[in-house]
């Protein structure tokens with residue numbers, strides 16, 4: 001066996017706050033060779049992130065391979081940019097994410113083009129870069145080992161965060177040395193109505209392990225979730241109003257459609273009320289669910305409610321102008337992109353309407369803005385000044401992220417945890433979750449990943465932390 005400093009992996013994050021996600025791992029082998037790989041390379045969607053998106057903090061051409069944990073743009077949106085900057089390796093992801101990724105990257109390329117046009121700059125990447133990226137994607141079977149090279153084994157595990165989402169075990173080996181095992185949870189959820197989720201193998205639970213966990217809801221317990229969606233929606237339509245539901249294209253849209261079917265079956269929602277879905281990408285994803293292109297539960301294949309139609313540009317106008325009671329799902333989830341930009345200004349003026357957000361709405365997005373505007377006040381939407389007359393509601397009951405108690409529960413199953421690294425969340429939430437892990441989980445060390453420190457790990461856990469040039 002060699003000494004501690006001959007074989008190690010330096011783990012760092014290339015981002016600071018909630019979005020985007022990007023981790024760099026630099027491995028040093030005992031023969032002095034190095035190997036670099038990246039786990040996720042997301043796009044910052046907030047205006048403030050415009051500059052951050054422009055520069056990669058590593059040399060793309062020196063990256064051996066990339067792993068994508070799931071198909072959310074804050075984890076995938078700059079993969080084509082890596083190719084533009086000279087990356088030539090493969091992109092390992094789950095089979096389902098391989099199916100979904102081309103839709104997402106093509107869409108984000110279009111959005112970036114529009115943003116560039118507005119700002120009189122050039123887009124971050126082109127359709128050609130997207131094509132290059134898609135060609136290099138390797139769809140990995142769940143729980144089957146994949147070998148990017150002689151020294152690395154990857155195993156993808158089910159994850160309830162999103163259809164196609166995976167947790168990834170990276171095992172780095174060198175002859176004569178114990179393996180370095182790093183387990184990336186990605187964005188994590190312990191449940192998903194569309195997926196069957198299983199226990200991890202005993203082998204994984206017992207290995208010496210460094211785990212990288214997210215902290216989106218690091219300050220919240222699952223018991224603090226407040227369910228109000230069913231009551232709000234059914235009340236609105238029973239009083240003759242229209243409910244506008246901004247949804248994310250993948251996962252949330254399909255989940256809400258299933259909820260509508262459930263409400264109809266329970267008798268709390270009349271099948272007389274039309275239900276519509278307007279959002280190009282969301283409709284494409286919904287069709288993949290319906291066609292059986294993804295590994296979803298057989299029992300969940302038929303999730304559409306009665307009296308349901310898709311809406312597109314050609315059929316939108318009467319839906320938009322109608323004064324009849326209806327339920328309209330529309331993208332994007334925060335209200336700032338897609339047809340939601342048309343439905344919200346139209347329905348926000350109507351006192352019997354309800355705009356019901358179903359996920360996180362970042363400050364600065366339309367959903368965030370409406371939160372801080374009282375009824376009767378004027379709100380600015382795409383240059384217009386509109387009086388807020390409709391009710392606006394928010395719920396976190398559909399969250400795709402595990403809460404702190406559920407993350408702690410997940411971590412407790414490991415018997416040889418050497419290091420837990422907390423990443424991807426507001427700083428205060430990472431801090432709270434890290435403290436909780438120190439108190440409640442049997443692990444040798446706990447660290448917070450931000451751009452100030454690099455964590456050097458070996459086969460037996462943390463070797464040391466190093467400060468970075470970002471200090």
Ligand SMILES: [Zn+2]
Nearest residue numbers: 070072161187
């Ligand atoms: Zn995600």
